[in-house]
Amino acid sequence: MDKHIVVPGDFLSDDVKKAGDGTYVSEGKVYSNLYGLASEKEKIRVVSLSGKYIPQGGDLIVATVSEITFSNWIMDIKSPYEGLLNVSEYPRRIDSSDMVKYLDVGSSVLVMVKNVSRSMKVELTMRNNRLKPITSGRIVQVSAVKVPRMIGRGGSMISMLKKETNCNIAVGQNGVIWITGKDRDMDKAVEAIQIIENEAHINGLTDRISGFLKGDVEKEPETAKPAGSEILDELLD
Amino acid sequence: MADKPEKFIDENGIRSDGRRANEIRDVKIEVGVLSRADGSCYLEFGKNKVMAAVYGPREVHPRHQQKSNRAIVRYKYNMASFSVEDRKRPGPDRRSIEVSKVSREALEDQIFTEYFPKSAIDVFVEVLQADAGTRTAALNAASVALADAGIPMRSLVSACAVGKVDDTLVLDLNKDEDNYGQADMPIAMTPDGKITLLQMDGHLTQEEFKQGLEMAQEGCRQVYEMQRKALMDYYSKKTEVLSTEVTAAEDVKGDAPEEPEDVTQVEVLEDTEDTKKIDDTNETGDTRETEGTKETGDTEETEDTVKAGDVEELEDSGEEVPDTGENADETDGQMDESEEEISNE
Numbered sequence: 001m002d003k004h005i006v007v008p009g010d011f012l013s014d015d016v017k018k019a020g021d022g023t024y025v026s027e028g029k030v031y032s033n034l035y036g037l038a039s040e041k042e043k044i045r046v047v048s049l050s051g052k053y054i055p056q057g058g059d060l061i062v063a064t065v066s067e068i069t070f071s072n073w074i075m076d077i078k079s080p081y082e083g084l085l086n087v088s089e090y091p092r093r094i095d096s097s098d099m100v101k102y103l104d105v106g107s108s109v110l111v112m113v114k115n116v117s118r119s120m121k122v123e124l125t126m127r128n129n130r131l132k133p134i135t136s137g138r139i140v141q142v143s144a145v146k147v148p149r150m151i152g153r154g155g156s157m158i159s160m161l162k163k164e165t166n167c168n169i170a171v172g173q174n175g176v177i178w179i180t181g182k183d184r185d186m187d188k189a190v191e192a193i194q195i196i197e198n199e200a201h202i203n204g205l206t207d208r209i210s211g212f213l214k215g216d217v218e219k220e221p222e223t224a225k226p227a228g229s230e231i232l233d234e235l236l237d
Numbered sequence: 238m239a240d241k242p243e244k245f246i247d248e249n250g251i252r253s254d255g256r257r258a259n260e261i262r263d264v265k266i267e268v269g270v271l272s273r274a275d276g277s278c279y280l281e282f283g284k285n286k287v288m289a290a291v292y293g294p295r296e297v298h299p300r301h302q303q304k305s306n307r308a309i310v311r312y313k314y315n316m317a318s319f320s321v322e323d324r325k326r327p328g329p330d331r332r333s334i335e336v337s338k339v340s341r342e343a344l345e346d347q348i349f350t351e352y353f354p355k356s357a358i359d360v361f362v363e364v365l366q367a368d369a370g371t372r373t374a375a376l377n378a379a380s381v382a383l384a385d386a387g388i389p390m391r392s393l394v395s396a397c398a399v400g401k402v403d404d405t406l407v408l409d410l411n412k413d414e415d416n417y418g419q420a421d422m423p424i425a426m427t428p429d430g431k432i433t434l435l436q437m438d439g440h441l442t443q444e445e446f447k448q449g450l451e452m453a454q455e456g457c458r459q460v461y462e463m464q465r466k467a468l469m470d471y472y473s474k475k476t477e478v479l480s481t482e483v484t485a486a487e488d489v490k491g492d493a494p495e496e497p498e499d500v501t502q503v504e505v506l507e508d509t510e511d512t513k514k515i516d517d518t519n520e521t522g523d524t525r526e527t528e529g530t531k532e533t534g535d536t537e538e539t540e541d542t543v544k545a546g547d548v549e550e551l552e553d554s555g556e557e558v559p560d561t562g563e564n565a566d567e568t569d570g571q572m573d574e575s576e577e578e579i580s581n582e
Contacts (some may be wrong), residue, residue, distance in 0.1 A: 005369060005468075005469055005472050007384055007393060007464075007465050007468050007469075008347075008384055008389070008390035008391065008392050008393055009390070009391060009392025009393055009427065009428060009429075022389070024349070024391065027393070031391070033389040033391065034298065034384075034387060034389055034390075035385065035387065035468055036387070048387040049387060050275060050386060050387035051386070051387030051388075051471070052275070052293075052294055052295070052387075054352075055352070064324070078293040080293065080295050080296055080355075080356040081296075081356070082296075084529060106538070113472065116370070119305050119354060119355065120354050120355050120356075135328075201472075201475070210271060221303065237399035237413070
């Protein structure tokens, strides 16, 4: 079955076992609970076009300190819920009076979601050698529902993006993206990310972005153009 | 304001605005009109003009309102002061508080609030121009806006009013029919016929009530089709504009230039402080190795160095936590299931 658009309440299947993400079962039938794209493999899934980030254990995200309490950093994780990073989850032992020295309000960190309780208490951790404060580069925010497209199937999109822009890019599950590289390269990466966000639901995206980035290399890098203008130029020619 | 007309329905069964008894007014629905809202909808229902915005799920303020097992739904129906002929005193009044309450309840049961404990879903509906039936128009808009916001719902909600004028049941009352008619009964329901709102003003016999309900059901069905179509069109419009670009991009794809050779990983890392060791490794790695193996080589070579460096740094100074781009790279590889090395081969 091909992908098709559904609205909440649309009938999807008579087979209860096929109920996947974005669906609900009522009286032995499967319906969509979202407005989005339905696709069927073993299960029927509906992928929304918009929505907020809901944290899950194991997610790698980019968080920003919003408040410091006695033993916790309270972090903005771009979600309806706030994240809690306990001092003991910092990679090394620090005194709670020194917390500000390590992470002040406004600092961003690459963190992992350790656990999410039923009452949506979100515990974060930095106890992993890949997780550390962010001291350079840029942060771009995209919608959390676009993250899978940002990474691509098997990481195809993100590795292509990294290769073509010479930037290091970390995509947080919460839609916060951290880019490091040369200023000019980062400009290009940000542009590409914006295109991905706007066109996330259209097929052939990786090829288009690849085309955009490769086309861009030839031109004067100084001329900053709005996202997608390269492609439009091609159209006009 | 017009006085009471002598007749609401002429001898041919045509109403004052040219409709038949069982016809609804023209409906126009636009989705995603507000860029700062999570979901939005502009809707015209005859001469009614309403704008709905949905925010959330988001944090609950004030905190004491939050429910630990589900999201709360807040619905604000507001009439703009210029929405009626005589200026309306702005702000909530008894009527709009009541409309907000019943409308919220009409939607709340359809939303999977249990998916978002301790959060709030806010719905704001602004009536910009009123011409009888604003609460039904507002509900129709709010329902579409909720779908646009990506909020999980059992189904959309469609609303329509039925009333009685000149002892005849009519669908979707207009202003005069509402003001001077004998009854007005707004109804909201889901496409499978579950009624989520029913109010009545005036008098109907039991027979009329039953018949009216059937008429409203048909009206709601028509509204539902339009809500659905608006959402479908919104999606395909987005896709259509860009599908022309897909072909353009394919043309570009062929002429991929060589990667510039002087841009190396070394420069990527230049503004980090603690990467001396890595820099060295990179430089040698780059000059020796070919394009294809470059990145893989880099990652592997530096991985150990960075980790070792990390521990040392942390234990020694405790001040600077090293931040290397290389590590970000590694992290990301982890995120997308370590496909990186394969893709680079």
